[in-house]
Amino acid sequence: MITSVKGMRDLLPPDTRVWNRLEETARTVFSLYGYDEIRTPVLEPTELFVRSVGEASDIVHKEMYAFTDRGGRDVSLRPENTAGVARAYVEHQMPQAGGVKKLYYVGPQYRYERPQKGRYREFRQIGAEVLGAADPATDAELLVMLFDLFTRLGFTGLSVSLNSVGSEESRPAYVEALRAYLAAHEGTMGEDDRRRLRENPLRVLDTKDPALAAALAGAPRVLDHLDPASKAHHEELLALLEASGIPYRVEPRLVRGLDYYTRTVFEVTAQGLGAQDALLGGGRYDRLVSDLGGPRTPGIGFAIGEDRLVDVLPEPFRRAAIDAFAPVAVMAIDPPDRAAALALAGELRRAGVAVDLDPAGKGPGHALKNAAKRGCRTAVLVGEKERQSGVVVVKDLVERSQREVPIGDLPRTLKGERP
């Protein structure tokens, strides 16, 4: 038997109904905020991620599906989508068009990691990016949009964790202060944390070692080392969130794993996801576009882990998505009734009624059993009697009731019955 590749999974019905409805909801919300969809390639030059996500980041140096194609090009399956969006933005001269560009995407991403709960080698992200807007109101509106989406999905009680990592200019001073503070603790630090202190000191703040976490309580905070402009940006963002009623928590130790973030960073975590509990993450990246050779352009965005989101989706939303699929079963009772059943099914579909045709003609017992099993809520029986009289039997499979309806009234009747 040939099985799927490790870390890759099939999404099957009825789950795909939930995925589709989730994506539809996201598209609807995003367009309400003036975002347009962008689709970028799954395969990009490896160099793109080296320059954006960062050569030293784990994502790039040990998690990418990187290879040389038949033409000798060094390419990688995208491990995230912001870099691709920024690349397309520069490549297609979007800055020349002027103004602010608001884009969203939905699609698969790839990271070669050991699979575990909430983490797959192929996973999907729903994300949005705003390019060309530097003000804190943009950050605030992005978060407002996120909460709008999550509210429509039925979530309650979520809160966003927020921090500012400052600017390219102010960060070195902070890193020095942090290093100086941690020097005293280096002896008790684990191997992983010592490596992080060396390679990417900010990430030490993210440690899972309880002893070190306790020691970090007294560590210098990025927020106290912000340059004046970043500090003003951060404070205005908080004020705007306050005014918008968005629940947030400032987490001075929140840092992100991608090198391109500046100023605002945020994430939302959820219960029930195990160790991989980040539902979404994002932040501002004012240097990214210029690093990729474009004009100096501020940007901010987020990515939602769709696989994780589906895992914790509120039950009513999931239920509604699954129940929305309920075609009307049209069934031929005997083989001579097949043509009539086929014709009736066609007529109903032209009228916009979803029909699951069972033309088997093996008798109503068989057909009704199958229809119920496939999730149909209504069945229309076509037999010799019905063909003669032009009146068909319509059964409600849930209430187990039935009535007779003239064929001409059928489209209206069936549509009227549907919510």
Add this chain to the structure above:
RNA sequence: GUGAGAGUAGCUCAGUCGGUAGAGCGCCGGAUUGUGGUUCCGGUGGUCGCGGGUUCGACCCCCGUCUCUCACCCCA
């Protein structure tokens, strides 16, 4: 990449001391030749993940390997 646990029927699982496998659910048929989910009766079900080793004999013990699960790492 590291660590731990698990792979037996379509699904959930049992399988004693090593003697070549069982249950429930499902599925198919019948009771019911034009009316379903209950009930009853009958039937269908398996390279015991894969490869090797030990043994007269392996689902069981040993080695390897693959996959899954969880955690580390990392992150969505």
